[in-house]
Amino acid sequence: MSKMDAFDQAGKTAVMQNIQGTMQFLQRFPPFNQMENAHLAYLVEQCQLRFYAAGDSIIKPADGPVEHFFIVKQGRVVGERTHVVKGGTETTFEITRGECFPLAALLGERATRTEHIAGEDTFCLQLNKAAFIRLFALSDVFRDFSLRGVSSLLDQVNQQVQRRAVETLGNQYSLNTRLGELAMRHPVVCTPATSLREAVRMMDESQVGSIVIVDEQRFPVGIFTLRDLRQVVARAETDLDSAVSGHMTASPFYLPPQASAFDAAIAMTERHIAHVCLVEDRRLCGVVSERDLFSLQRVDLVHLARTIRSAPRLDNLVALRGEIGQLVERMLAHGASSTQITHIITLLNDHTVCRVIELAIEDKGDPGVPFSWLCFGSEGRREQTLHTDQDNGILFEAKDAVEAAAIRERLLPLAQRINQDLAQCGFSLCKGNIMAGNPELCLSRSEWARRFSAFIREATPENLLASSIYFDLRVVWGDGRGCEQLRHGILEQVADNRLFQRMMADNALRQKPPVGRFREFVLTRSGNDKAATLDLKVQGLTPFVDGARLLALAHGISANNTLERLRQLVEKEVIDPLDGGAFEEAYHFIQQTRMQQHQIQTRQNLPYSNRVDPDDLNDLDRRILRESLRQAQRLQSSLALRYQL
Amino acid sequence: MVLDLETSGLNLNRDQVLSIGAVVIEDGAIDFGQQFERTLHRHDHKLAPSVLIHGLAPSAIAAGCDPAQALLDLMEFIGDSPLLAFHAGFDQRMLGRALKDSLGYKLQHPFMDVAELAPLLNPDVVLRDAGLDDWIAHFGLQVEERHNASADAQVTAEIALILFSQARRQLLDSPRQLEQRLQGWRRKRQQHHGL
DSSP states (O other), X not given: OHHHHHHHHHGGGSOOHHHHHHHHHHTTSTTGGGSOHHHHHHHHHTEEEEEEOTXXXXXXXGGOSOOEEXXXXXXXXXXXXXXXXXXXXXXXXXXXXXXXXXXXXXXXXXXXXXXXXXXXXXXXXXXXXXXXXXXXXXXHHXXXXXXXXXXXXXXXXXXXXXXXXXXXXXXXXXXXXXXXXXXXXXXXXXXTTSBHHHHHHHHHHHTOSEEEEEOTTOOEEEEEEHHHHHHHHHSTTOOTTSBGGGTSEESOOXXXXXXXXXXXXXXXHHXXXXXXXXXXXTEEEEEEEHHHHHTTTXXXXXXXXXXXXXXXXXHHHHHHHHXXXXXXHHHHHTTOOHHHHXXXXXXHHHHHHHHHHXXXXXXXXXXXXXXXXXXXXXXXXXXXXXXXXXXXXXXXXXXXXXXXXXXXHHHHHHHHHHHHXXXXXXXXXXXXXXXXXXXXXXXXXXHHHHHXXXXXXXXXXXXXXXXXXXXXXXXXXXXSHHHHHHHHHHHHHHHHXXXXXXXXXXXXXXXXXXXXXXXXXXXXXXXXXXXXXXXXXXXIIHHHXXXXXXHHHXXXXXXXXXXXXHHHHHHTTSSOHHHHHHHHHHHHHHHHHHHHHHHHHHHXXXXXXXXXXXXXXXXXXXXXXXXXXXXHHXXXXXXXXXXXX | OEEEEEESOSOTTTOOEEEEEEEEEETXXXXXXXXXXXXXXXXXXXXXXXXXXXXXXXXXXXXXXXXHHHHHHHHHHHTTOOEEETTHHHHHHHHHHHHHHHHOOOOOOOEEEHHHHHHHHOTTOOOTTOOHHHHHHHTTOOOSXXXXXXXXXXXXXXXXXXXXXXHHHTTOOSHHHHHHHHHHHHHHHHHHHHO
């Protein structure tokens, strides 16, 4: 064609003003504002500008696989879906200036599921599929955007949130601070041969609570703290001139300086220690104390854990629950993430459960049979919030059915007592009676194994529901080996059973994330609520939890935690890294919103609820919540595709 | 093909074409891959046609390109497409004269005037002697830039897209039907003015 030849010869030499103008327009919107100029110019050169009068159909399902990528230049595009049951149509979304469609259908090489109609007189830039693919290959920014769709927008919003948080928090420390930055002072050190007297003098001189005993290479071989000094003083016969090595705690725990304050807090809480050495290249480079970590915000996590673990009576544990609530409040206020908080709640809950069991055994006498205390559901996944039910069971070893029945008889009274005690500590009794005191949940390893096999073999609705609770099992107290064997069995059987996987996938699709309809959210009224709301847990988190569980079980991943499962799925290349990241962020945000809700409810003396009215959220939070729920939708559609549902 | 010319003035006999912008409408859409844009070099008003015979374009680089070459390029770019412009009569005569002067070529392409089509298809809109800016405002178009040939051709093309869409809704599917309707409209308007 002569026109094209002319263009080839002469057109490209000029910097076309209209191309420039359109590029400038696009540069006001993501992702175009981050694309390289050459890529953007390519995009515009390949575009056609099309006009649609209000009501004109732009693309519809009957058109077959989508052949074009559209950018709204002016006007508004609405999505309309025909209602199969009710008849008629409903508006499902709106796309305005600078926004693109239909990414999912284009990448999925399928027809759009929704008819796109011009909501008013509209101009769209239209890029053909070949050019879209070329651009997809050329531009990383464009590719990221297309793959994650709206989620890269989520990134930007998140960055804004963080910037704002940093502005309001000023230089206050966060749990993500690197330990190397917290340990400002040089650590006080001595050799193993140093006398006790000299070591204490050095501590006093530097006004510190610990001294690290190092070898010639400056590797920490021990630590001596004020706590150790207390014991020394208590034992009157100690010779203050004896070597400090005889009184130190040997092989002290250490972390690299790159680890976070959160890592140190967790280590201290788990190990009941008050100091963490920082070691780089096998040389001591600092010490972080409990006080360094918490002096600023007075979050006395370690102290709380220790108090729980040594509580003399049940009453003390009950009283301590209130402190956990306050701790969570302070951590939220200091910008801790939902993952950090659920992790800490789980840890403190584990301590409470262990202490309750120990106290019950002390009180009722040792049953004389080794057993492990199992937990399921969110507790099993380490995703507990303050608002939590009991889901637990007992696992023991027995050589046959007769012995199992006998052991069960001995353990049940103790189990029932523990359930009651836990209820007093704020773990509500499970309405479904998934509790160790129930004879059906106090089982030998082979009984559990048989039960789990039945779930997988006969995928009835009840069994599917049960597997979604029980297969997140974990040991809180007692020997963990039996539980690992059970898990191994589950993984093997699920991997082999495509039908079960498919049924689980079907189950995982049941809760539809409440987005994508008119006015952004699909809300329902529950009970006597004045405002329509959505359920953050059931409609927001459950799709991620169910999806991650299914994929993890199907791919031999033994992790229980949803985020950990997602991470390992990315490592195993089951999930694309960008998708994994987007899912993680979305899950994170929904959980965070839920916990903030709980805190507000506590403050207002309202009962805990997972329901939220999006209108109560600020603009930005509402927008991120909508995008987060869209990610849940994406995870579901990937399951639907994978299992052809 | 939507054309816009920037000229040194409005005198059809004396003023010269300074720049040309052209935008292609194909299959009902503006194709960004096919755009024409030239600024004409005008330091020598008596450019000899012999330059073309020699095939040598004198000093076409600095301020703009050689008008003769630019016009040749334009005609090649246009091919035999009908032309659309706002106040097409002006563009038709300016371009016609430029082609005749520079190339000895007689412009015979059919022209259609967007300034006529717009009131024809929007009889309810009362705009007296509406200019391009009036219609831009009426249709709520967002224009990045105005008064350069390319941008004006672009916005004229956008108006044309809207008008074609309106024409289809009024069951005027072909340019010929549109032309017939236009002739009727002109007659009526003349009668109206005559009264």
